[in-house]
Amino acid sequence: MNPSRAGSHPPSIRELKGVGPQVAERLARLGITTIPDLLFHLPARYQDRTRSVPIGALRAGDSAVVQGEVLLTEIKFARRAMLLSRISDGTGSMTLRFYHFNARQKEQLARGARVRCFGDVRTNQGMPEMIHPEYRIVTDDDDYQHADHLTPIYPLTEGISQYQLRRLSQQALDWWQKNHSTISDLLPVDVVKSQQFPSLGETIQFVHRPPPDADVSLLESKRHPSQVRLAFEELLAQQLSLRRLRATAQQLSSRALTATGELTAPFLKALPFTPTRAQQRVMEEIAADLSKNHPMQRLVQGDVGSGKTLVAVHAALQAVEAGCQAAVMAPTEILAEQHLRNFERWLAPFGIVPEWLSGRQKSTERQRALQRIASGDARIVVGTHALFQEDVVFSELALVIIDEQHRFGVHQRLALRQKGQRDGESPHQLIMTATPIPRTLAMSVYADLDCSIIDELPPGRTPIETVVVSDSRRDQVVQRIRSACKDGRQVYWVCTLIEESEALQCRAAVDTAAQLQEALPDLRIALVHGRMKGADKDAVMKEFKSGERDVLVATTVIEVGVDVPNASLIVIENAERLGLAQLHQLRGRVGRGAAASVCVLMYHAPLSALARSRLAALRETNDGFEIARRDLELRGPGEVLGTRQTGLTQLRIAELGRDQWMLPNVANAAERVLNENSQLVAPLIERWIGHAIEYGKV
Numbered sequence: 006m007n008p009s010r011a012g013s014h015p016p017s018i019r020e021l022k023g024v025g026p027q028v029a030e031r032l033a034r035l036g037i038t039t040i041p042d043l044l045f046h047l048p049a050r051y052q053d054r055t056r057s058v059p060i061g062a063l064r065a066g067d068s069a070v071v072q073g074e075v076l077l078t079e080i081k082f083a084r085r086a087m088l089l090s091r092i093s094d095g096t097g098s099m100t101l102r103f104y105h106f107n108a109r110q111k112e113q114l115a116r117g118a119r120v121r122c123f124g125d126v127r128t129n130q131g132m133p134e135m136i137h138p139e140y141r142i143v144t145d146d147d148d149y150q151h152a153d154h155l156t157p158i159y160p161l162t163e164g165i166s167q168y169q170l171r172r173l174s175q176q177a178l179d180w181w182q183k184n185h186s187t188i189s190d191l192l193p194v195d196v197v198k199s200q201q202f203p204s205l206g207e208t209i210q211f212v213h214r215p216p217p218d219a220d221v222s223l224l225e226s227k228r229h230p231s232q233v234r235l236a237f238e239e240l241l242a243q244q245l246s247l248r249r250l251r252a253t254a255q256q257l258s259s260r261a262l263t264a265t266g267e268l269t270a271p272f273l274k275a276l277p278f279t280p281t282r283a284q285q286r287v288m289e290e291i292a293a294d295l296s297k298n299h300p301m302q303r304l305v306q307g308d309v310g311s312g313k314t315l316v317a318v319h320a321a322l323q324a325v326e327a328g329c330q331a332a333v334m335a336p337t338e339i340l341a342e343q344h345l346r347n348f349e350r351w352l353a354p355f356g357i358v359p360e361w362l363s364g365r366q367k368s369t370e371r372q373r374a375l376q377r378i379a380s381g382d383a384r385i386v387v388g389t390h391a392l393f394q395e396d397v398v399f400s401e402l403a404l405v406i407i408d409e410q411h412r413f414g415v416h417q418r419l420a421l422r423q424k425g426q427r428d429g430e431s432p433h434q435l436i437m438t439a440t441p442i443p444r445t446l447a448m449s450v451y452a453d454l455d456c457s458i459i460d461e462l463p464p465g466r467t468p469i470e471t472v473v474v475s476d477s478r479r480d481q482v483v484q485r486i487r488s489a490c491k492d493g494r495q496v497y498w499v500c501t502l503i504e505e506s507e508a509l510q511c512r513a514a515v516d517t518a519a520q521l522q523e524a525l526p527d528l529r530i531a532l533v534h535g536r537m538k539g540a541d542k543d544a545v546m547k548e549f550k551s552g553e554r555d556v557l558v559a560t561t562v563i564e565v566g567v568d569v570p571n572a573s574l575i576v577i578e579n580a581e582r583l584g585l586a587q588l589h590q591l592r593g594r595v596g597r598g599a600a601a602s603v604c605v606l607m608y609h610a611p612l613s614a615l616a617r618s619r620l621a622a623l624r625e626t627n628d629g630f631e632i633a634r635r636d637l638e639l640r641g642p643g644e645v646l647g648t649r650q651t652g653l654t655q656l657r658i659a660e661l662g663r664d665q666w667m668l669p670n671v672a673n674a675a676e677r678v679l680n681e682n683s684q685l686v687a688p689l690i691e692r693w694i695g696h697a698i699e700y701g702k703v
Contacts, residue, residue, distance in 0.1 A: 007501055010203055015039040015188075021123050023169070031164040032173075038656075043177035043189055043210050045692075046170075047235070047490045047658060048157035054123055055152050059668055061096030063133045065159045067126040069301070071099065072143065072475045077398040078114040091115040092122075100134035119143040119373075155221065174213055179207060193682050193687050196674050202234040209590040221462045227663065236659035237667055237674075242693035243656070244675040245686050253303050254453070260403050262295040263328040267353055269322050275354060276315075283461035284312050290457050291320050291435060295404070301433035304451055306442070307459030308629030309465065309593025313437045314347050316459070317406050321348070325357065325384045327404040329403035332424070338363055338539065342479055343389045344408065344622035351387070362388035362397065365539055392424075399424050439593075441584050442633050446665055452672075460630075471604045471624045473580075482576055482605055483524050489574045490528050490555040494599045497575040497594055517578070518558040528555040535560055561587065570598030580606035581616035585636040586651050615639060638662070659695075 018024050018032055032038070037046055046703070060067040073092035088106040091098055101122060103110065114120065122136030159170045181188070181603040190197075190205040197204070203211070215224060217697045223229045226571055227236070269292075287305055294301035307313045321331035333348070335341035341363065348359040360383035362374050377383040381400030386392065402425035404686070421583050425432030436454065447456060472480065485495050498521065500513040518532040531554035533545045551570050557572075561583075575595045580588060588606070595602040606620055622635045661668075678685055 015041045018042065018173075021173055021180075023172065024549060027170070028165070031162055034162045035160065035165070040177050040180050044181060044188070044213070045235075045657075046159060047212055047232075049160050049222060050158045051155040051215060051219075052123070053152070053217070053221065054156045054160060058121045059096040060092075060094045060099050060133065063097070063099065063126045063172050065126055065128045065133070066237075068124070069122065069126060070123045072119070072121040073099070075114050075116055075118045075120060075408045077116060078111060079211050080111065088114075090120075092120060098132070099161065100129065101138055102134055102136045104137070106622070109394055113142055123551070145459050151700055154216055155219055155224075157200065163402050178213060179211065181206075189688065191240075191685050191692065192234075193674075193678060193685065196677070198239065198586070200234070200670065201230070202237070203231055205234075207231070208234050208432075213471055220326060227658075227660070230656070234665075234668070236664050237671060238672045239656060239693045240664065240667065242451055242689040243659075243680065244671055245695050246690045248675060248679065249596050249686065249690065251302070256330070257300050259300040259430050259433055260327070261298045262323050262329065262330065262403055262433065264292050264323050265326045268326050268357075269319055272319065272351065272355070278463065280315060281312065281459070281461045283307075283459045287316050287457040287459055288319050290455075291316065292323060294455070295320065295323050295433055301435065302454050303434070303439065303457060304436045304454040305457045306412065306438055306447075308462065309439050309590055310597060311439075311462055312409075313349075313439065313459060313461040316346065317408075317437060318348060318351050318433065320404060321385050321406065322352075322355075324404040324433075324497040327403065328376075329401045330383070330399055330401055330404060331382065331404040332392055332393050332399070332445070333359075333385070333406045335387075335389060335502070338365065339387055339542070340408065341387060341389045342539070346433075347568075348385060357384055359383075359387050362386055362391050363539075364389060364391045365535055391595075393465060397424065401427070402432050404433045404435065406437065406669055408437045408639055409439065423687045431507050439590060439629070440633065445663060446668070458533055464597055468598065468627055469592055469602045471592065471606065471627075473606045473608065473620045473624055476578070476607050476609050479607070482607060483521065483607070484574070485603075486521075486556060486574065487525055487528070489540075490525075493571075494573040494600060495552065495554070495569060496556045497550065497572055497574065498556060499577045499591055500558065500560055501577070513578075514558050514560050521556060521558060525556070529553065530556045532559060533557060533559045559636040561591065569594070571600075573598070573600045573602045574605070575603075576605045576607060578607050579609055580620060581608040581612055585622055585632055585639065587620050588619065589629060589632045592623065 016039060019026075019029050020038055021040065023148065024032070029038075033066065036335055037043055037045060052068050056069050056070065057072050058067070060071055063069060064073070070545050071092075071094065073094035076091045076093055076098065078088065078090040081087055085104060088103040088111060090101040090103075092101065093099075101114070101120075101124075120140050121143050122138040122140035126133050126135060128134070133208035142191060144260060152699040157174070159174070161170065176490075187570065188205070192202065192205075196202075202208075211219075211229075212235070223258065224232070227233075234470045291301070291303060291305075294303055305313055305316060307316075321333065324331040333341075333344055335344055345361055347358055351361065362371070364379070366374070374383070374386075374395060375398070378386055379398045379400060386399075391397070405425060438688060441452065472690065473684050486498075489496055498517060499519050514532060518530050522528075522530045531549050533542055533549075537545075542564060545554070545557075548554045554572060572595050575592065577583070577588065577591055581590075594605040595604060605624075606623060607614070608620065612620070618635075622639075625645055626632060678689075
């Protein structure tokens with residue numbers, strides 16, 4: 006990403022003093038290949054080096070410039086060798102501590118030398134010290150001046166130091182003073198005025214070299230007008246790029262999948278329930294999209310248990326009615342398998358057998374599946390990322406359904422769409438997510454998609470009561486399980502571990518299952534985890550669904566897709582270790598029948614403030630959209646959405662969580678730029694996103 010480029014051929018970074026081939030290669034890792042790129046490589050934070058602080062006035066946690074005379078320098082041997090230098094300025098004394106040092110440093114810091122240093126202050130046995138401070142020896146003829154601006158701290162890469170980047174950014178600023186006309190101010194004048202933004206020149210100068218009296222807290226929180234201006238411009242570029250993607254998709258051709266009702270009508274008639282009004286509305290929106298001769302790009306957001314799978318089956322049947330194929334892709338094997346079971350159950354009366362494709366299939370099974378897909382005999386294919394591998398060839402793929410799409414990388418989704426490109430036509434795309442996001446944020450993140458929301462749960466669902474208990478009350482929780490099973494209900498017990506280790510999670514689940522069986526000998530305990538063979542996992546799940554097992558001990562593999570209406574209690578162990586969205590997904594495994602359901606969030610004390618906020622949110626609401634809003638507040642959009650959610654590279658300056666307040670104004674500005682200043686669209690996209698837009702065409 007090269008956010009500076011607005012004109013043709015900006016000068017190479019190699020034109021700056023001190024940039025040879027090796028340094029240029031390292032800078033390229035930061036996205037810096039031209040001089041203007043440096044101007045848009047912004048500081049992450051700032052330090053105040055504009056004045057010296059008396060040593061006697063230092064406090065732990067300060068970052069400060071101090072100057073003093075060396076009293077003693079020695080090498081001390083403890084667990085590792087270290088260089089210690091004691092300095093004093095008359096108001097007090099402090100220690101400079103170096104774990105990595107050489108003989109030259111020991112000579113420089115000889116007794117009597119005067120030294121000026123900068124670093125973070127901490128106390129050790131009551132005395133202030135700095136570990137690995139930046140320092141220089143002060144001589145009599147030293148004409149050193151304190152910095153006349155706050156010192157920028159830039160994001161780095163291996164082999165590039167802060168000193169190098171500061172020196173290079175100063176050269177870039179000097180170049181800017183002489184050549185600023187070559188970098189255009191791309192925000193329309195009326196936008197700059199209405200938002201009261203500083204000019205681009207003032208902005209660039211300020212963010213790199215803030216004056217000593219600049220409000221550091223405002224800068225640290227990224228809310229200074231100069232930073233807001235740049236964030237606004239970046240969000241505007243993102244908005245324009247997504248709208249351009251949308252316009253590009255509208256120009257593509259696709260096969261119109263005209264609904265005949267031959268399969269969809271009897272399918273709906275055979276359902277043992279009536280779809281909700283929200284489901285009916287979304288199915289109608291999808292059917293209308295599929296009947297057009299340009300690709301559908303529709304996102305369906307729906308809370309846990311809102312019935313998205315039914316909508317997906319209905320869409321797939323419309324593709325089959327038109328004589329084409331549909332592919333359903335899910336991010337995990339267990340979710341893909343759950344989709345397969347649902348599709349099999351609903352499509353069996355129509356003689357349609359979905360084909361299964363996963364990475365764990367035996368060679369002969371896989372070959373048979375590949376042949377059926379290539380011949381077109383397999384009208385509906387369900388699978389994991391195995392669907393987009395090279396040897397998978399579709400006959401007439403006209404509809405791609407992607408579940409939990411934020412878990413897939415951009416290239417994976419692009420690869421699956423390319424599978425369906427045939428005779429200049431692209432497949433329709435239906436994207437589903439049970440991780441809803443607030444509407445304001447969706448305006449920015451999904452600007453290239455048509456959005457549908459299933460905002461209604463099927464009738465008969467009872468609200469889930471959520472309780473939060475300490476693991477010191479584990480025995481009481483076990484008795485609660487006994488009581489639920491005595492009433493003919495079934496129970497989930499979910500094991501989590503802080504380590505990202507599937508093996509450790511499985512071990513925890515195995516141990517818990519054994520402990521529960523010992524405590525509840527009269528109950529039938531089942532166990533399922535990610536390391537079990539697919540057939541064994543299926544067998545256990547089948548037994549649990551049919552009521553042959555009372556308690557299912559599982560790892561988080563049951564997070565999505567598992568549907569057992571008779572399960573009315575779920576216990577989530579170490580709940581403080583999971584995010585809000587994941588906890589909400591797990592909670593959604595119960596409350597699927599008419600019985601009152603309970604989710605027990607069991608935590609291990611002490612709780613952090615973040616964990617306490619998460620658990621409180623779960624206890625207070627069952628609304629997935631409210632959960633998403635709070636998740637966004639607590640964690641920020643990077644984790645909530647997945648860093649690659651938009652199909653574009655990550656934002657460099659803007660942060661969707663922090664800056665979402667400006668999104669409505671950004672959307673309005675995008676509309677005005679498209680209608681009145683269309684010549685600015687390409688330069689803005691090129692400046693902030695560059696070629697990343699190519700990867701967004703998914």
